[in-house]
Amino acid sequence: MGLLDLLRKMKSGNDKELRILLLGLDNAGKTTILKSLASEDISHITPTQGFNIKSVQSPGFKLNVWDIGGQRRIRPYWKNYFENTDLLIYVIDSADQKRFEETSLELTELLEEDKLMGAPLLVFANKQDLLSAAPADEVAKGLGLDAIRDRKWQIQACSALTNEGVKEGLDWIAKTCKKK
């Protein structure tokens, strides 16, 4: 990819390219979702210490998806990547109910960021393959998504492991950005 490609993917591209930010707590499954979106092997994924970028072709758009590491000590650096964001994907580990409050706080802070103002929000309620996973409507309630008035949003139950629900999320992105 190289540094030059980073610069190219950073600028607000043409109408056919979307810059998508993929955020969430550590171990939420962001990188697995990214690889799943790109139809890549998901068997060897380690905690992201920086970021990963993949381009995914969806009908009518090329999605440049930036997956940013979610560990607590590198969360303050999420701001580095806000510029020119067309859409935000936020990933939740639906089985990690202990951290619902933490992830809800992080999301609330993100939605208050000027640079992300108005950017549509897709929440992936991930890890639905686990028995202990909360259903999507419960996750939505926990996050207080109903209170969001300043942007389009959607919650999508998914399992990055089985690839279930990921495509539906992609479809929503394409539909939402077409209308924009």
Add this chain to the structure above:
Amino acid sequence: MKLKRFLLRYYPPGIILEYEQGGNLKTKSIDLLDLKPETDVDAVVDEISRKEPLITASKADQVRKLIQRLQEKLGQKDDHHFYLFKVLRAHILPLTNVGFNKSGSSFITGSYDRTCKVWDTASGEELHTLEGHKNVVYAIAFNNPYGDKIATGSFDKTCKLWSSETGKCYHTYRGHSAEIVCLSFNPQSSIIATGSMDTTAKLWDVQTGSELVTLSGHSAEIISLSFNSTGSQLITGSFDHTVSVWDVKSGKRIHTLIGHKAEISSAQFNWDCSLIATGSMDKTCKIWDTPSGRCIGTLRGHDDEVLDVAFDYTGTLRGHDDEVLDVAFDYTGQMLLTASADGTARCYNAVTHQLISKFEGHEGEISKITFNPQGTSVLTASSDKTARLWDPENGSCKQILEGHTDEIFSCAFNYEGNTMITGSKDNTCRIWR
């Protein structure tokens, strides 16, 4: 005019004359770019004495000795085998660019963690963390040859000037309206040039911290810039497919190099600044005549194919199949390197534009390429997590530097050519000796 003393310059070979004129101390350089170990010394001394009034008959013997020392240096065998000396867990986020000071005693790393760090090369110890930027530190530079200052350009739209000795910030230069992605000191270290995603370049005063001039004219992001060796001109490469040549004093554009069909990736002068090489996403590299701004050669796929038919019956050799991401001259300006997204790199004769060698083996795109200061080795950095050393004469791979666990974004040689650093997306920096 009175000659005060001689200074020897190994790479590229040359003798610097320090002399007094009207009470001022001045220097001029005698470039000996064509010098070889087997060159007839007497002939060289004769020619210098003839052309250079400062070299009188009484000085000829001294000059002879200096040339012999240069020849000794040139004759040294380049069979250095590099090993991994140190892994520096340098930053908590990916590195961007790296750079040495002139002597190679220390080097700097920029990072997504918003800092630039200064390192001691011999011990691998961290000397300073330059903190203050509010976003990614992308472009970094020492004010070589002096090395007492460091400039950092950030995605926070500002450039900062620091003391490399104390780590103190002297100035913050504000004015760009988008990310700063390239910068350079002029050779006198009196001016910093910055290039930005806001499509402009700016010149800043090192001493006062004020803006000198804005270079406007590009219609897209500026991603590469460099000064000529006297500091009178600056070239800027842009995503608008062109390269501009600017007069530093007036801030006026002298030439626009038009011809590439896609974004520029890199723009470089050769040593004597008579030529400019430009790499582009259009898969070609072009060579331009600096004084006239005319394109005098295009290194592209089908040119090679014509050559291939003569030499290779399979006809499989071609030009780059993908974007050209970096270009570099050797010090004589005789050889030109190109690195491509197709995972190969090439070495061309910069005069005849013929392909000299091809470097094949990387399993991902090559984003950086450079000669060692001697011009005897080529270093490439790739997304396949390796850096490799190559022989420019025959294209053979001398060494594969393995160990990074993610893409390598940047690499550099020190002046002696016996130490290398690589900076990676894996947050580490590695020293190879």
